[in-house]
Amino acid sequence: MGALLTRDLALAVKAGGGFGLSLAFFLIVVTLVPFGVGPETGRLAEIAPGILWVGALLACLLSLDRLFQLDWEDGSLDLLAVSPLPMEGVVATKALAHWITTGLPLTLAAPVLGLLLNLPGPGYLWLLVSLALGTPALSMIGAFGAALTVGLKRGGLLLSLLVLPLYVPTLIFGAEVVRRAIDGQAFATPLAMLAGLTLATLALLPFAAAAAIRINLR
Amino acid sequence: MRLSVHDLACRRGGLPVLAGVSFTVEAGEALVLRGPNGVGKTTLLRTLAGLQPAAAGRVEVPEDSIAYAGHADGLKAALSVRANLAFWAAAYGTRDIAPALAAFDLERLLDRPAADLSAGQKRRLGLARMTVTGRPVWIFDEPTVSLDTANTRLFAEMVARHLAGGGLALMATHIDLGIAAQVLDLTPFRDTGTGGPEAGAGDAFLDGSF
16 A cells, blocks of 8 residues: 555656646636636635635546546556455555645645635634645545546546535535634534545545446456 | 366456356466457456456456456556566565566666656566566466567566466467467357357457447
């Protein structure tokens, strides 16, 4: 597992690996919003949590279709399936590598982009916390979608259609945490829901994704 | 160590391809599959490797004993020869890649990215990977594609060493490698979809499932 993680991280940061692509996309989406809705600071501050969360979610989606597709194309996925590594572990490891190269940078960059949207003071810490708790679920759900569409030509679009509806609960609770923190309301409930969603995702989806891959390899 | 197959039936894309295949390979033996294109050699080998379930029949082989090398070499273009081999060695829990490098004369290419290898060199790396698996049953699908005569000989030597060490090898190939091996022609096991093996008729690969 360790070797697979190191390999995937090494591949992601090498030329053509796509590391940084999601981050740049996130940056652009977030900077486009003020152009679209106008520069009034009050209005921007109000929608900032939602924009940052939607931006992170879309950026996460960007690199998902490569998750298993490249391994499928070059035959590695067959060889991984025959190897002693359990497919569930392979899926979880690849989702972890995806999170380290996508979700983690997005989480760390989000407070900086919050400045651009005039995010109110109390929001920064909880934006960081909610993204840190929520993005692992985005990677894991994405890995499940990628497992379902592996082997399909032009599966990327179908992947987005499959995955985006599944992102809705994470988005709702994630953005809600930040919104409530800004308004000074109690946010323990959405925070607990967000953490619960992530834990459930991490516990269940590796098995579903592994089953999907086994069927797609036939 | 032995691999025995009893009355195996295989499907490809939902269509029956082979039925009633039975054979036994003992330790130190090799089996070469023959048959025209589309007869189901790859399907049979993938079924044995566990990549797809058998439609009927059973395969008896000790657990976790199979290593598989298919049409694709499973190489990462951005990684060096060393990194590619080291990854598979780690995945199989063996750490020593030196025998694999020696088997196919890959030492000089050690730090070259797989993207810069020729087709034959990629194949050599893909086949050398089998050595680092440390598994007794080797399954090859058309292993000699894009290998030159000298490297085909190196491959034959690698397999012969494996067999001498008590391993088994199954392969689909049209080349005579000079290894003592049983030959199994799959043509009589073709399944026309009527439930049993029938010689000569029908071809699942023409029926539009792809």
